[in-house]
């Protein structure tokens with residue numbers, strides 16, 4: 001199988017993507033991947049996430065600009081929230097719009113549900129320009145003006161290096177033996193210091209070595225942080241403080257981790273329920289609340305992994321005074337993000353949407369919508385309409 005065939009089978013791409021990577025960054029990504037024997041390929045697909053793929057000995061990094069398109073919008077929401085004139089309800093709708101747009105794409109293999117999400121997205125009044133219309137990067141310009149361009153770049157470097165390191169581990173996992181030893185040592189130290197709660201449980205899991213996947217993820221995270229700050233420190237002013245570079249970087253990627261974590265939460269909640277609906281039918285809707293409780297356990301675990309990684313990054317660079325409270329704009333998060341996240345995965349909304357889903361499903365399954373071309377037409381049609389309305 002060739003890469004084009006892979007893309008055709010597994011990715012639904014838009015012909016005229018709304019966003020392309022900045023030239024300077026894409027040149028940097030091409031050179032780093034190239035020197036590691038990996039082809040770098042920019043795409044814009046409904047999958048949204050970047051991916052490392054290996055096909056018949058050839059390795060590719062698929063860089064999905066759709067993810068960055070949504071993330072730029074999310075960061076803009078932060079800037080919007082900082083403005084004293086903006087009403088709370090505006091931010092609420094704005095974040096909802098991003099969440100529904102995300103769900104519309106992520107559920108495109110379930111056309112009927114995707115369509116309902118698209119309608120909710122359109123209803124927020126924050127519809128972005130239609131897909132297949134190239135935007136002359138006004139979002140990025142706004143981020144630059146507001147002083148958040150570096151936040152965006154830091155996030156990209158972090159994700160990029162994380163993926164490259166996954167690909168290197170796949171070839172030879174032994175090159176990370178030293179990292180692993182450090183990680184285990186620092187986790188033991190954390191436990192000796194009597195840290196409690198979920199972070200302790202994650203640290204214990206690592207020491208017990210039960211979850212190889214978790215250890216690999218943490219290795220990739222830590223190396224990505226090290227590589228990124230090495231690069232950022234090199235390009236910063238002479239005499240810049242190394243610790244400050246690390247602290248600034250952690251602050252920057254906190255936004256990315258919040259965005260990514262939020263989207264994972266929303267999707268996880270909807271996936272769990274969708275499977276239940278397909279298996280058990282309408283009565284499953286009644287259990288939406290239980291599902292959310294279960295999801296919260298998963299979310300707490302993911303959050304504690306983030307905190308553990310940031311602690312370890314501090315420790316690896318020789319600092320001992322990590323405090324997670326230094327790195328989160330708690331007010332912004334609790335006031336603007338949390339209400340929207342709770343709404344988009346609330347049992348009330350789920351019940352409402354799943355009722356629509358069960359009503360519409362027979363109509364939708366009567367037609368063959370599962371081919372990528374038709375699906376994009378449906379989604380694009382809905383979104384085009386939204387664009388005009390908004």
Ligand SMILES: [Zn+2]
Nearest residue numbers: 162166217220
């Ligand atoms: Zn990973």
